[in-house]
Amino acid sequence: MRVLYLGDIVGRPGMQAIKSDLHRIRKEQELDLVFANGENANGGYGITAKQARDLLNWGVDGISGGNHIWRVKDLYSMLETDGRVLRPHNYADHLPGTGVRIFRKKGLPPIALINLIGRTFMPPIDCPFAAVETALDELSADIPVIIVDFHAEATGEKIAMGYFLEGKVSAMVGTHTHVQTNDAKLLSGGTAYITDLGMCGAKDSCLGMKPEIILDRYLTGLPRQLEAAPGPGVLQGAIFNIEDTTGRATSIAAFQQDKMPQKRG
Template sequence: MRILFLGDIVGRSGRRAVKENLLRIRQEQGIDLVFANGENASGGYGLKSKHAQEFFKVGIDGITGGNHIWKYKDLYSMLQSDGRVLRPHNYADHLPGSGVHVFEKEGLPPVAVINIIGRTFMPPIDCPFASVESILDELAPDIPVRIVDFHAEATGEKIAMGYFLEGKVSAVVGTHTHVQTNDAKVLTGGTAYLTDLGMCGAMDSCLGMKPEIILDRYLTGLPRQLEAAPGPGVLQGAIFDIDETSGRALSIAPYQQV
């Protein structure tokens, strides 16, 4: 099984990069399933339900979230009714949606996608390690392919999660920091790992945002509302091959489409 996981989609440039390239990429790379983090897709912050629906139409099978997933309330009903859109599981149980969904596609074994969020340099949240462990305890053993999106700031916390889940899941990929890292590897236990997938957003930007606004914030120390940068987009993520029977990763490689 070959899976493509895209990094955070940021604003209009990121959405356009996905819409214009994804179907071709799926065909060229022989991709079976595509997942993407969509929490920055609408204006650079949050995800509107109409944009989630657009992603499904152009070939994304599932969308994960992060700390901005709650911005647009029109998404709440979709989180509740459509398991293809996930929010970090270690948010409070009474909030809409779930952080785990089993995707089933004809001709493929079921694939569980898990979405959790980190605590280091992030808002207070329940322990991601305990949260993901509870999910794995409840998953049926006949679902060996398990993919984790760890939406976290600190590289150390992400790496620790990779080793915590080594041999327990097929892949652990990091999102949130929007910079594709150079540490893709298959851990000894058969778990594919990458600290950050990168982003789908404007090439000439500061993490997908207008550089001039970021510079002004650093130079003046004054708060300014960030805005997604315009212009041609880059599409980043990772492709991994997984043994369908054992759930062990066979390979992982960063992916970039300019």
């Protein structure tokens, strides 16, 4: 199977790029599945239930989250009822939803998607290493393909998780920093790995946000509310090929697709 995983969706430019380009990209790249981290879709902070439904209608098969997943409360019921939307698994069990979902699509074996959040430079949370180990132990043996989205700040923590999962999962992708890393590779045991997928957001921006606001914060030290930048969007992520029967990845490559402005006629 051939899978595209898109990085953090940031605001309207990221949403619009997916709406306008994803169906074409699915066809051109002959993709079987598309996943995306959607936790910044709502102007950079959280994701609404409507935005999640839109992404699913526009060709995204599953949506993972991160530290902003709880920002918009109307998503909570969707986390409970829609098996295509995840929140990090190492949040407390009594919170809505889960970080482990099984995707079944005609012609493909079952695919497990696991969503985790890191602890380094992040709010206090349960151990992601222990959480994923328990999740893997509880998965049925007839699920050969396992993909993990590790939403974490520190590159070292994500690299450590990659080696922890080496040979145990089909792919481990990092999200959260909004900067695509140049280290897509196959680990031994058939695990595809990249430290960070990047983002789906405004091409001319600072991590998808307005640069002038971030510059002002650095230059003055004063707090200011960040705002998603406008303008054409870029889609970033990674594409990997996975053997259906063994669940081993055979290739991974970083992906980027610019959304160019429409010409005036």
